[in-house]
Amino acid sequence: MENETAKSFDKHPHFIVREAEPFNAEPPPRLLRLSIVTPPELFYVRNHASVPEIDADSYQLKISGLSNRELQISLAELRERFSSRTVTATLQCAGNRRDGLMAVKEIGGEVSWGAQAIGNASWTGVSLCDVLEFAGMTTDARHVEFIGLDDVERKGARFGFGGSIPLEKGLSAEVLLAFEMNGAALAPVHGAPLRAIVPGYIGARSVKWLGEIKVKSEPSENYFQAHAYKLFPPGVSAQTVDWNEGLMLGEVSVNSAICRPQEGETVRTGKCTVQGYAMAGGGRGVERVDVSGDNGQTWTEAKFDADDSSRWVWRFWEAEIDLMAGEGQIVARAWDSATNTQPEDARAIWNFKGYMNNAWHRVNVFVS
Amino acid sequence: MENETAKSFDKHPHFIVREAEPFNAEPPPRLLRLSIVTPPELFYVRNHASVPEIDADSYQLKISGLSNRELQISLAELRERFSSRTVTATLQCAGNRRDGLMAVKEIGGEVSWGAQAIGNASWTGVSLCDVLEFAGMTTDARHVEFIGLDDVERKGARFGFGGSIPLEKGLSAEVLLAFEMNGAALAPVHGAPLRAIVPGYIGARSVKWLGEIKVKSEPSENYFQAHAYKLFPPGVSAQTVDWNEGLMLGEVSVNSAICRPQEGETVRTGKCTVQGYAMAGGGRGVERVDVSGDNGQTWTEAKFDADDSSRWVWRFWEAEIDLMAGEGQIVARAWDSATNTQPEDARAIWNFKGYMNNAWHRVNVFVS
Numbered sequence: 001m002e003n004e005t006a007k008s009f010d011k012h013p014h015f016i017v018r019e020a021e022p023f024n025a026e027p028p029p030r031l032l033r034l035s036i037v038t039p040p041e042l043f044y045v046r047n048h049a050s051v052p053e054i055d056a057d058s059y060q061l062k063i064s065g066l067s068n069r070e071l072q073i074s075l076a077e078l079r080e081r082f083s084s085r086t087v088t089a090t091l092q093c094a095g096n097r098r099d100g101l102m103a104v105k106e107i108g109g110e111v112s113w114g115a116q117a118i119g120n121a122s123w124t125g126v127s128l129c130d131v132l133e134f135a136g137m138t139t140d141a142r143h144v145e146f147i148g149l150d151d152v153e154r155k156g157a158r159f160g161f162g163g164s165i166p167l168e169k170g171l172s173a174e175v176l177l178a179f180e181m182n183g184a185a186l187a188p189v190h191g192a193p194l195r196a197i198v199p200g201y202i203g204a205r206s207v208k209w210l211g212e213i214k215v216k217s218e219p220s221e222n223y224f225q226a227h228a229y230k231l232f233p234p235g236v237s238a239q240t241v242d243w244n245e246g247l248m249l250g251e252v253s254v255n256s257a258i259c260r261p262q263e264g265e266t267v268r269t270g271k272c273t274v275q276g277y278a279m280a281g282g283g284r285g286v287e288r289v290d291v292s293g294d295n296g297q298t299w300t301e302a303k304f305d306a307d308d309s310s311r312w313v314w315r316f317w318e319a320e321i322d323l324m325a326g327e328g329q330i331v332a333r334a335w336d337s338a339t340n341t342q343p344e345d346a347r348a349i350w351n352f353k354g355y356m357n358n359a360w361h362r363v364n365v366f367v368s
Numbered sequence: 369m370e371n372e373t374a375k376s377f378d379k380h381p382h383f384i385v386r387e388a389e390p391f392n393a394e395p396p397p398r399l400l401r402l403s404i405v406t407p408p409e410l411f412y413v414r415n416h417a418s419v420p421e422i423d424a425d426s427y428q429l430k431i432s433g434l435s436n437r438e439l440q441i442s443l444a445e446l447r448e449r450f451s452s453r454t455v456t457a458t459l460q461c462a463g464n465r466r467d468g469l470m471a472v473k474e475i476g477g478e479v480s481w482g483a484q485a486i487g488n489a490s491w492t493g494v495s496l497c498d499v500l501e502f503a504g505m506t507t508d509a510r511h512v513e514f515i516g517l518d519d520v521e522r523k524g525a526r527f528g529f530g531g532s533i534p535l536e537k538g539l540s541a542e543v544l545l546a547f548e549m550n551g552a553a554l555a556p557v558h559g560a561p562l563r564a565i566v567p568g569y570i571g572a573r574s575v576k577w578l579g580e581i582k583v584k585s586e587p588s589e590n591y592f593q594a595h596a597y598k599l600f601p602p603g604v605s606a607q608t609v610d611w612n613e614g615l616m617l618g619e620v621s622v623n624s625a626i627c628r629p630q631e632g633e634t635v636r637t638g639k640c641t642v643q644g645y646a647m648a649g650g651g652r653g654v655e656r657v658d659v660s661g662d663n664g665q666t667w668t669e670a671k672f673d674a675d676d677s678s679r680w681v682w683r684f685w686e687a688e689i690d691l692m693a694g695e696g697q698i699v700a701r702a703w704d705s706a707t708n709t710q711p712e713d714a715r716a717i718w719n720f721k722g723y724m725n726n727a728w729h730r731v732n733v734f735v736s
Contacts, residue, residue, distance in 0.1 A: 231703070233667060251705060254708065288615060349709070
């Protein structure tokens with residue numbers, strides 16, 4: 001049964017729906033790898049409640065938590081008062097590649113994502129720093145909280161999805177309040193009329209249907225900052241967790257995935273062309289991608305599609321490797337500009353919420 | 369036979385000399401872990417030529433590569449014109465823990481470092497950004513090169529050890545031209561009368577005996593930027609290397625090491641107290657350290673000595689783990705604020721120059 005969200009969204013016929021309501025979906029690997037800028041109908045959707053209906057004409061963005069004033073700004077005022085800015089940025093869900101962690105050990109109550117809970121778009125809006133400067137800030141401001149207009153239910157309470165970023169990040173020119181995606185108006189499913197865009201951070205901080213911005217001295221206490229989207233050690237479970245602990249996710253770690261061939265595909269013996277993406281978080285560059293057909297005994301250095309890239313944008317890569325007949329496995333790993341690389345084994349990363357799987361990406365093929 | 373360098377340096381009696389001339393030395397793990405601020409006599413020394421004799425009174429720092437002017441500044445002028453600034457920062461050699469890579473496969477012509485080619489000090493000097501602002505810059509400036517007054521010989525040429533950092537980093541307040549270490553004048557072996565301090569970057573960029581600063585449009589062509597201190601893929605050797613390729617090292621990757629017990633030590637059965645350090649590069653924080661006595665089957669979360677830390681400073685940690693009688697191995701790994709973590713196996717990192725070993729640190733003990 002098609003739900004309201006799926007109906008209102010002109011999704012691609014091959015979009016892989018992981019959950020119908022709230023709507024959660026990702027594209028097939030092959031389609032994701034077709035274009036460095038992901039079309040909206042193939043851009044992953046990670047929602048935590050139904051898409052809210054918002055009247056753009058009467059919409060007001062609230063800015064609060066400041067000592068000196070509390071503001072409400074309409075979309076027209078935002079566009080008029082602040083200069084428009086476009087940033088191309090790749091967003092990646094903290095749960096991207098969760099399927100690889102679920103294969104290690106059960107993870108309860110979370111969406112099983114493949115390696116396509118990631119997408120790249122050019123976002124147009126106004127710089128958060130311009131808006132914060134205009135609004136003024138208290139001297140003890142350290143964090144910027146975003147709260148959405150959606151209606152999430154957790155533990156009996158209803159509230160808008162939210163989270164915060166450090167003020168230092170919030171003042172960086174790349175952080176936007178965006179109303180356009182790839183040159184067109186944002187689709188409701190992607191956060192219309194206005195969403196935060198926080199390049200280099202987990203997708204959850206790029207809050208959709210932005211209703212309120214709060215400048216704070218401490219990180220957000222919203223469920224999705226204080227409970228969810230935290231990394232816990234491998235020994236912690238839903239039964240033993242202390243929610244005051246854990247690493248609040250922010251910048252993403254270096255990651256890469258093979259998009260072609262896909263899992264289970266049959267390929268010919270001999271030279272096999274392998275294609276994928278790689279992404280480094282926090283503005284670090286992807287410097288190298290290694291591909292192996294023998295579980296890392298030997299590696300082939302991949303070639304990037306473009307020589308240079310923006311620090312907020314993923315890189316597409318391609319390599320040719322030799323495969324012997326029979327069951328084969330192709331492995332990929334990336335290195336970032338700080339020489340961080342991906343761990344070999346997903347077992348070393350497993351955590352009960354299933355976040356930040358950046359183990360070597362493995363695709364099993366049949367070689368004939 | 370004691371050489372000039374060693375004689376002029378009041379080194380600790382337990383300092384481990386890896387090479388007498390040029391002088392290369394690191395402290396024993398146990399002594400390194402005694403104090404969060406490393407005393408100069410225990411601070412690792414990685415030199416590429418003899419310590420130059422420099423007369424501080426006649427010393428002039430040259431600043432060049434600018435369209436509008438070329439400057440010479442004496443130490444007295446530096447101190448007088450610019451406000452003094454102290455930054456506590458951990459420096460780490462790109463070759464730290466090379467011994468672990470050498471155990472995988474031969475690495476020719478490089479110093480075999482343990483896990484103590486790292487140290488932390490409070491550095492006092494002037495901010496590079498203040499000096500650059502005073503000197504003025506061309507609009508196409510993108511990199512800042514540092515050149516030392518030492519006399520290195522490579523491939524028949526003689527030159528000062530050098531390297532560069534991106535201008536963006538050079539303009540960050542934490543980058544210093546330092547004349548003091550831990551509140552006292554810099555020792556000659558540590559770079560007197562003036563050295564660069566580039567927190568969060570490999571130690572090689574903190575050029576000692578600083579003679580010249582050049583603002584450039586491209587990275588330094590100095591041997592130690594264009595040839596050495598580059599990360600090559602595992603399949604590349606000294607025979608096959610193309611020096612135009614490779615990742616120019618800059619920010620360091622997340623790392624940790626066990627300092628107590630030390631390799632080969634005998635410890636009692638039962639609870640064993642494990643102590644070590646952890647460091648994240650590029651201003652990222654160390655968020656968690658995991659310690660295991662069963663090769664990562666189960667992990668114990670370490671406690672940090674201090675709750676909070678500066679983003680440029682390592683963290684000391686301690687954990688209690690259970691060890692069974694017999695031959696045991698203790699393993700440690702750290703996670704940074706971007707959830708980058710250490711790879712399990714040094715074989716996955718091996719490169720022919722032996723840089724950036726951040727595999728899980730392993731210490732073999734005998735439990736009785």
